[in-house]
Amino acid sequence: MQRPPVRALLLRRSVLLLLAFMLTILVAPYFAPYDLHSGLVSQTKYQPPSSTHVMGTNTLDVDLFSLVLKGSQVSLIIAASATAISLAIGLAYGMISAMVGGWFETVLMRITDISFSLPRFLILLAVSSIVSEPLSVPQLILLIGMTGWFEVARLTRGEVGSLLTRDWVLAAQATGVSRARLAARHIFPHLVPILAVMATLGIGHVIVLEAGLMFLGAGGPQSSLGSLLQSASGISGWDHWWLVFFPGIAIVLIVLACNALGDALRDVFAPEQVHAWPTT
């Protein structure tokens, strides 16, 4: 197998553009036109989009554009961190089960199959209702990250299982390489492409998941895009379309960027196993 063509990847204009978009989201709130805590100064609540407030204002006089910038940042941070946790757990679990093999592997994989079938969304919602205060950002990251690794483990196991049958693995073992070194130095580099694809698709998936949780009333970070949409739903949203439209468009753009980036990465690396995850 060839080394991942990283240079070819970085030369792709679409990939560069999408990475730049993600970075912009992370820093954009620092350049927001209005302060988020400056509401109630002018009597400008429920203003439709205009040249002063490009996305209009909300019920508390706050500039919606600044809120959406902040929300995109919060949602992206939550999604990226939760996905990182899922990838780390799933990678370790999948690699260990494939390298140990035998009945151990069978049992571990049966556990992930079953965990994957549990109603994750309902369980997350139940947990959020048990915690009396709204979930903080780190709590939300942990909860989503710790329940999102089953598919990563399954795909990693499949990939490692097929890598283990290669001749160079036999060659490495013949030279007396330890199992840990085989995993870290020989197997892991081949997993980078599949992990990159899973990471980008996973981030988009978590953003939608988080928005859904907030929409159904799981208490969480007030500033995320999901919370913005949740507060816009109902009567105030139907009369003030911009409150529904712009936070949603922000979600769509970020998720679209993730999906497009995932597709672009898959085209370059072509790991056939990774299909877009069913969005929950």
Place this chain on the structure above:
Amino acid sequence: MLRSVPLISVPRVLSRLAQGLLVVFISASVAFGLMRSVKGDEFSHLLDNTNATAAVIASLRDDAGHNTPILQQYGSWMSHVVRGDLLTSKAYRGQTVVSLIGAVLPNTLLLMSLAFFSSLALGIGFGVWQGVNTDSRSDRIASSITLGIISMPDFWVAMILILLLALHWPRLPTGGMSSTDVVGFSWQTLHDRTRHLVLPWLSLTLINAAAFARYQRAAMRDVVGLQFLRTARAKGVPESVVISNHALRVAVLPLVTIAGMFFPALLVGTILIEKVFSWPGMSALLTLAVNKRDYPLVSGIIIVGSAMTALGSFLADVVRELLDPRLRR
């Protein structure tokens, strides 16, 4: 020599059934764990809100079995679950969780099954067309559209449909399942129900059809280049028959598996869309249960939700067994 082969491998179907039951069992255990991890119980509020003394409350707890060892409580919870006899709701005094869920479940199932079958049909049709005309201009445009749709949160699509259609077209209601003034069984009732169903069904179908279409396109692309299709064409089978009878028979199999894996997502999508349209289904019950911290009700919904998705993927497995002769060994 030809041997008669059973249509379905019974051991495999039984093992899938066992796995489905295990999923429901573990969901019930998770629900029990969640209920028990809450500080206080259904009697805690009595001390503040009623004249009940601490001694009375302690005896109530005793009667309810709260002072028995945790394993015994777990056993009794499980035996209730197995008998389909869940606890009583806290928010709705005196109503059992089973009767509450039973009252709204048909509404959820109606929306969910209609959307499931229409999006499957639409997605397969669209995906096959794309797979056959792969990399043509129209295929690329269609792929961008489906990519855009699967990047949208389900409930936001529903909200946008309300903003675009319902607010300008009052014949499409934005909420509920029926008008209050239309009762009884008549054509008028049917018309009224259909009117209420259009937008929730449309939002749910759009999202899922786009996802199915993407999978079907990929599956079809893998098949169209295969040798057996060339053979079929060479012996003069018309192109439309090659696609519909020869290629699709193979290319639809991955879709059946995917459809089975889709049930959890479909359930969540239905719940979110029900919420947007105030559809009187599981969503209303779930929101109320979460807001009022009605844990017996929440755990009942978790168990029913897991049973629904487990049943869905089990049925998909059975259908796959029936459709794929290669599995019959």
